[in-house]
Amino acid sequence: MQLSGTAASTAIHFSDLGLDPIALDLGILQIHWYSLAYIAGILLGWYYLTRLIAQPNAPMQRRHADDFVFYATLGILIGGRLAYVFFYQPEILMHPLDVFKLWQGGMSFHGGALGVSVGIFYMARRDGLSWLRIHDYIACCTPFGLFFGRLANFVNGELWGRPTDVPWAVIFPSAPDGLPRHPSQLYEAGLEGLLLGLILAFFFWRTNARNQPGKLVGIFLLGYGLSRFFVEFFREPDVQLGTLSWGLTMGQTLTLPMLAGGVYLIATSAKRRSIDA
Secondary structure (H helix, E strand, C coil): CCCCHHHHHHCEEHHHHCCCCEEEECCCCEEEHHHHHHHHHHHHHHHHHHHHCCCCCCCCCHHHHHHHHHHHHHHHHHHHHHHHHHHCCHHHHHCHHHHHCHHHCCCCHHHHHHHHHHHHHHHHHHHCCCHHHHHHHHHHHHHHHHHHHHHHHHHHCCCCECECCCCCCEECCCCCCCCCECCHHHHHHHHHHHHHHHHHHHHHHHCCHHHCCCHHHHHHHHHHHHHHHHHCCCECCCCCCCCCCCCCCHHHHHHHHHHHHHHHHHHHHHHHCCCCC
16 A cells, blocks of 8 residues: 555654553563453453343342353453464464463454353353353443453554554554554444443343343344454454455454354344243
């Protein structure tokens, strides 16, 4: 993409923003904003979940919400990391111990979501709960993690967008060419986090969606899938993969099952009305 000199001169220089990936440096211990983003997303999601299940006809009790924090943390870390390794950077498997080096980055939301789903299945089966209704409630809490995670990506100066001449373009020092780029991390934070969270809140609090098992998680899957598919047009493809032979990025490809699943769950949710609704 050819950019004018004016575009480069008016772009925002990331280094001028004064952002540092390290939130607290204690010498022998460094606390990164990325780690704090995970913690904030999980804790705020848990708190919001306790508010949701306080409403009539909830699919689980407070003790289940407390237990779920453990399963969600494991699911996010294990599922997110393994999916990244298998789909985005399989060469890591040549050095198996590197799979555990989470501090070096490399997490997949799709894998993390699958890991959380496995945790929901296990808890629901163990305690005789409705796994689909629990998915509905958890889906409403997930945008917190997405929002903070994408902000942390921006602070880290990673996962930047494609070259552009828009007035809010940012020159990221980690980009090899020094070109102004879309701050696609912020686009994702706004769409996958803020907007999707508000949509789910509306359907939970203002409609009867929570009593139609599968509808809320269907809205989440569809909303996230559309947001991610759209933003991928502005986000630089992973350097080791690029655009795949069928014309989509890996991120877009992995959203296709989510889109199909979301449409199906929404379309069939009215047939699965909660007994107590």
